[in-house]
Amino acid sequence: MSDNSFLDLLGDDVTPIKAEPRVTLQKTTVDATTLKERRQTAQLEAAAPEDPLSGEPIEMVEPLSLISFMRPGVQHGVYRNVRMGKYKIDARLDLHKLTMDRARKLVYQFVKDCVGNDVRMALITHGKGEGRExxxxxxxxxxxxxxxxxxxxxxxxxxxxxxxxxxxxxLLRKSDAKKLSNREQHQKR
Known part of the structure; x- marks a missing residue:
């Protein structure tokens, strides 16, 4: 059906309704630098979620000292394998030449991403920091x-x-999906 045939069906006595615009739109004038700053701030806020990690370390460690930690409930055999480096490393993060604030945000996001992607073993390279101020x-x-x-x-x-x-x-906690998959796999036996 063409437009002309539709108008023919309506007849000659039909006229379009004329309506006045209800809102008068005005352009706001914001300079380019303000817009650029707003965009950058919005992008930073969207990209970096709030991380709960505290910024300052309580106790400084020596460059050549071992650091270790194990939550209650982790089996000693599993921890031994972590300590010996026997598990396959699925993800890596390098913190060399980063500021403390940037490193904190990256560590937080890295751990969250690893858990979200079912990574169990990760390696964080931070450097020894020998010869530094x-x-x-x-x-x-x-x-x-x-x-x-x-x-x-x-x-x-x-x-x-x-x-x-x-x-x-x-060593990272299993994701909920991985836990469910393991439960289903072991129940079939």
Whole structure:
């Protein structure tokens, strides 16, 4: 059906209704720098969720000291395998040359992403911090932040082939989907 045939059906005595616009729209003038700042702020807020980790480490560790942690309930055999580096590393994060605030946000997001993607073993490389004005700052921060996260079951300084005192193995909690999958698999036996 064409437009002309529709008008023919209506007849000659039909006229369109004329309506006045109810709202008068005015353009707001905001300079380009303000718009750019607003966009950058919105992007930063959207990209970085609030992390609950405290910023300052309580206790500084030595550059060549081992760092370790194990939650109650983790089996000693599992922890031994973490300590020995026997599990396959599924994800890695390098914190070299980052500020403490940036590193804290990255560690928080990294752990959340690992749990969301069913990663059980991760490696965080933070460096030893030898010869620095404040030795082992990031290493101390990592040792302080990781126990604050419920997702972290255990961590230990890495073996030589993975970075030794400058890196840390992190054992993460299973995701809910992985727990359910394991339950179903073991019930079939």
């Amino acid at each position: 404040q030795p082992a700052l990031l290493k101390s921060c990592v040792a302080y932040w990781l126990p604050q996260m419920e997702e972290v079951l255990a961590f230990h300084s890495a073996q030589k082939q993975h970075g030794s005192y400058g890196a840390t193995y992190v």
